[in-house]
Amino acid sequence: MAHLRISILVLSLVFLSFAFSEAKEVIVGGKHISWNIDSSKTLNEWIQKKHFRVGDQLKWKSYKDSDSVLQVTKEDYESCETSKPIKANVTEITLDQAGRFYFISGVKVHCDKGLKLVVIVKPPKHVSPSPAPATATGPAAPPSTNAAAGPGFSLSNGIFGFGIGLVGMALI
Template sequence: MGSTRFSLLCFVTCLILFSLNFDTYEATEFPVGGKENSWSIPTSPNALNVWAQHERFKIGDSLVFKYDSKNDSVLQVEEGDYKKCIRTKPIQEYKDGNTVIKVNESAAFFFISGADGHCEKGEKLEVIVLSHKHSSPPPALSPNESPAVTTPVVEAPKSSAVGLDLWIVDVFIVAVATLVGISMF
């Protein structure tokens, strides 16, 4: 009987320790530009990218583009086409006026307007999607800078002191569980 209790206690302790090592994450919908109908020519040429640099996009999040479908569209393009505002060979084209794009991988994504001249006036967006384990976005751009990030940003590992703190907590929990298990005999 005591052996069964001890085994159960060890199992529960391991389950608790295992669950402590996982972050929970809930997907977020991001209105592009931070507000309704902001997929349009911005007031400053880099405004959409400045907004994107202040957000933290992760796998599973969605970008919501709201715009007038009679006058505009959203094109997902390769980086080179993004930089040169080339609309002729998009990866994907959206024309519904309420485009929701779910990002399913950690990478850089590039979007431009499908309307003549809009991209050249700043209606373009670069989004860096981080993996679930990354905790901070790339450094923010000033309003006059253009985005220089061409590959997904990989954040440096967190301080080993944080890992050490969790390790100490884990060891403490195992020690207490073991003492409780032994006292049950």
């Protein structure tokens, strides 16, 4: 019986680790750097050291009423165009696709002075490259029921594991 409890505990901890490893929540600039004109250089140094994946969430610390965060296109990022943002008054955003996300200050003068960020987002770790086309001449295999998730663990698997972990810990 003791071995069963230990096994359940170990499995619970493994599943819990997957439940919380999918996405991360990041405060832009960390604990000590906020979104303001005085920190623009430090924010750009901070972002160079960060790696983001699809599903991660960015949160901006509260900033003065005299400024805001806009998500914009690459062109608007380069020219500090504030009149047609993709999203205005951003305080948090989930990075929902791989690629580049562009953020600028809602105050053009601040953007012109460098208060802007480019966030580069990598695909999720569990996405694998597409398999090579099959060369067999037989009938095609039926489609996978979860082909989009790819191999490995997904957030739903992690949540399932979290539930299993709670049950396992209750049994101990």
